[in-house]
Amino acid sequence: MSFSLAIHGGAGTILKSRMTREREAAVHTGLARALHAGEEILRDGGSALDATVAAVCALEDDPLFNAGRGAVFNSDGKQEMDAAVMEGKTRKAGAIAGVFGPRNPVKLARAVMQRTDHVMLIGPEALKIARKEGLAFEDKQYFFTQARWDALQETIKLRKEGSVSDDPARRHGTVGAVARDLRGTLAAATSTGGMTAKLPGRVGDTPMIGAGTFADNETCAVSCTGHGEVFIRWNAAAEIAARMRHRGETLRQAADHVVHEILAPNDGSGGLVAIDRDGKIAMPFNSEGMYRGLVDPETGAKTFIF
Ligand code: ASP
Numbered sequence: 001m002s003f004s005l006a007i008h009g010g011a012g013t014i015l016k017s018r019m020t021r022e023r024e025a026a027v028h029t030g031l032a033r034a035l036h037a038g039e040e041i042l043r044d045g046g047s048a049l050d051a052t053v054a055a056v057c058a059l060e061d062d063p064l065f066n067a068g069r070g071a072v073f074n075s076d077g078k079q080e081m082d083a084a085v086m087e088g089k090t091r092k093a094g095a096i097a098g099v100f101g102p103r104n105p106v107k108l109a110r111a112v113m114q115r116t117d118h119v120m121l122i123g124p125e126a127l128k129i130a131r132k133e134g135l136a137f138e139d140k141q142y143f144f145t146q147a148r149w150d151a152l153q154e155t156i157k158l159r160k161e162g163s164v165s166d167d168p169a170r171r172h173g174t175v176g177a178v179a180r181d182l183r184g185t186l187a188a189a190t191s192t193g194g195m196t197a198k199l200p201g202r203v204g205d206t207p208m209i210g211a212g213t214f215a216d217n218e219t220c221a222v223s224c225t226g227h228g229e230v231f232i233r234w235n236a237a238a239e240i241a242a243r244m245r246h247r248g249e250t251l252r253q254a255a256d257h258v259v260h261e262i263l264a265p266n267d268g269s270g271g272l273v274a275i276d277r278d279g280k281i282a283m284p285f286n287s288e289g290m291y292r293g294l295v296d297p298e299t300g301a302k303t304f305i306f
Pocket of ligand 1: 224
């Protein structure tokens, strides 16, 4: 048995027409770093859960992506982060929503799964778990990025004028990973700052098990990115697993159907990365691009934007 790993850095990629060479190179470097972090663990016989968390941490630490350090701002100019993990063998899951402080929200989601009897925690109790677990905290300055702040100001201005931004990079983004380890266990991890200028307290699909994050060894592991409300209403990630289980669809068929036939016609711009029990990967998206990458022991690591 071999391992495989796929990651995404969000479907809110900058429009092709506005992409610069420097930015493109920086995105590829960030994605490659995350793939490497996950691959090392899988190659050494580590778990799919650890690999997905490591890959997501690398993306959370990179200010280019909307999660952790590069999280977007809500309409009050604050950052509230959501994250989730799920392991496919036991179907154990952990999630947090609306947190600010932990350097790597995905590690807190894993702590909720491993240290509590619950699946999702919010508020001060979630932060207490982070402290108990000894997770690193960062201050406002660490999480501040000028580009995200400017995006908030621009979005507020456009809203006042009654128009909507045409730039998906301004609106959203998320990071995520799915993996199959050498024992055949699947896992998914997802982390996000949510959508720019979201209402304080708004929670997206990312931490909702079955919507933005899902893993089941019998079918697949999925991590989504896109217009969260639509992914929640169509239960996007679990719908892929359900189609495989009940309709006998392949991962590719099920993932394509959900992204192109269900989400796209319902204002659900975005995409996802998914992996099946045989380690096959699907990375469909209906947006202009999706930062993404995969590693396969035979073909090595590859990263893509458009
Ligand atoms: N799905 C995320 C959310 O709605 C945002 C994104 O991936 O673009 O919070």
